[in-house]
Amino acid sequence: MHCVAGVIAYYYMTAVHAVGGVPEVVRTDRGTENATMAALQELLRGDRHAHRYGTSPTNQRIEAWWSFFRTGHIQWWLDLFSSFVDDNTFHPGNDRETDCLRFSFMTILREHLKDVSNAINCFVIHFNKLSAYSF
Numbered sequence: 001m002h003c004v005a006g007v008i009a010y011y012y013m014t015a016v017h018a019v020g021g022v023p024e025v026v027r028t029d030r031g032t033e034n035a036t037m038a039a040l041q042e043l044l045r046g047d048r049h050a051h052r053y054g055t056s057p058t059n060q061r062i063e064a065w066w067s068f069f070r071t072g073h074i075q076w077w078l079d080l081f082s083s084f085v086d087d088n089t090f091h092p093g094n095d096r097e098t099d100c101l102r103f104s105f106m107t108i109l110r111e112h113l114k115d116v117s118n119a120i121n122c123f124v125i126h127f128n129k130l131s132a133y134s135f
Helices: 002-019 032-045 057-086 095-121
Strands: 026-028 051-053
Touching: 002 032, 026 032, 032 051, 057 095
Parallel strands: 026 051
Antiparallel strands: none
């Protein structure tokens, strides 16, 4: 998750640089990916109250999709690659082993993700007049 936190922090700092200033307050959910960005916000504002954690009701759709995607489509792959690490047959950070895994699995992973993408893109989002976020 450290890598994702770094990406979020990078986007945050890029935005700060682009607009030439720091927001007064930033609110995020408690996802671990937001911790570094939260610390940067408080540091740059000089105020420990410049970042607030809260719930993310507007993220419910994407969070539900990621849960569906993970449990129904990629968990098997995550478990497989984790078993390689657990069995000491793959060592993260070893470029040669990483290249071998990519060579061995990339084609089938791309096909699988393409199938998932096609299925998701065929899903019809229905208008809901009670929701402020309907499409």
